[in-house]
Amino acid sequence: MSTGLSASAKIVIVGAGHGGFQLAASLRQNGFDGHIALIGDEPHLPYQRPPLSKDYLDGKIGLDLLLMRPATFFDEHRIELLNGVAVGEIDRAGQAVTLSDGRRLAYDHLVLATGARNRVPPLPGVELDGVCYLRNLAETEMLKERLAACEHAVVIGAGFIGLEFAAIARGKGKPVHIVELTERVMGRVVCPETSAYFGEAHRKTGVEFSFGVRVARLGGDGGKVTHVALDDGRNLPADIVVVSIGVVPNEELAATAGLAVENGIVVDEVLLTADPAISAIGDCAAFPSRHSLKNPVRLEAVQNAADHARCVASRLVGKPHPYEALPWFWSEQGALRLQIAGLTTGFQQVVLRGNYESGEYSAFCYAGERLLGIESINKPADHAFARRLLAAGRGVTLAEAADESFDLRAAAMTRPA
């Protein structure tokens, strides 16, 4: 694969989210002149997902500002956009995919950017009207419409999406009750100190929480959800139930084609599957990362999808390099801005820098002496420096992090690897 594809090659991209779109765009930016087909199962032009749970749900921006690029971009860049169709199967021997409308598309290289889908809990009543999700545009439109008339919102799961929704709903004066199975918010992605800060900040805006409790069932009347029954016996009134308990990777297409899957489509350090004509990128890909304590890793992030896409585009035009980009994430919850650089999973020790009480601080997360990542809360400067330091493989010792007079900026700008 080091020589790249020929000028008349056909590249088929399955999935028109952040990764799929970026791959098509980057291939053209890198001078690829062959055919590009971008297949998306939603009816819209490719759009950005992060604003769905933020400014779009809040009504601050319209569809025009959600789009990745205008329709003309795809024509001008000769990207064949196939909207509203799914891929039924991959014929690896024949190097072709079959679409849900019966068409067959041949490929020289196939890129799976199939993303992830909502995890749906096996709860009685989950099919009731008023049970909502917040991952794609159609779901967001529905939720936005219902939110206007909402009297009681219950959120299942206190992750990024649930909390972002809660912040917007509280901003519109709606009562919000969040039910979380574990003991803290964002427990999968942030340290306990940051969970505590965010939990308290949301409580101050009027969000109610029930931690360490399971939902027993969703109750309804006439097909519409009316309450959420908890296994401690309480019934929470609800005309909207937002289910935000994470996602599962869309890996079935790959698995059916005989490719390895293991919480995601397994790829190597250049994001290639065991089939040299098939790559996988973004939320659906399980890949080895030098930034992760545990591998392979699967990440749900715009940065990851877009940087995966750039890495594969580069390989397909004959400039292969291993994927090494530093992961970073962000969330906006009301006035709170959370930015995370690196992968903190598996941390053993946290050093706080800045002013925790006023909510302008960073949490430096370590495993032994190794700095895994930095969570910055309303502290964008620390985040910018953290990205520089971690991307370059430079550390900050525990003692340096704990010393408020330590000059993080100077270290980020000058410290050699």
Place this chain on the structure above:
Amino acid sequence: MPRVTYVSHDGNSTTLDVPLGTSVMQAAVLHGLDGIVAECGGSCMCATCHVYVHEDQLAKLPEMELGEDAMLDGTASPRRPNSRLSCQLVMAPGMDGLVVDMPETQT
């Protein structure tokens, strides 16, 4: 309508109509310009909508807030005294005729 000229790293320039209230980043993305990435969609989170503003026009611009100043330290191309994040440059009446240079790389 106010106009903004975007100059790519290889010297090509494109002039766009940018409505008042629209950011310099949004107009570039809506038009499909390659030199602005805007990975975070305009939340001042990613520093991939970096532009260099012509020095004599810096005073026309909205004042830089702390968040933008901070994120500019994380740009892929070097930060210069005339660096701004274009998501924070929302068109106001005095900004007509703005010229921005797009850096060699945003990522």
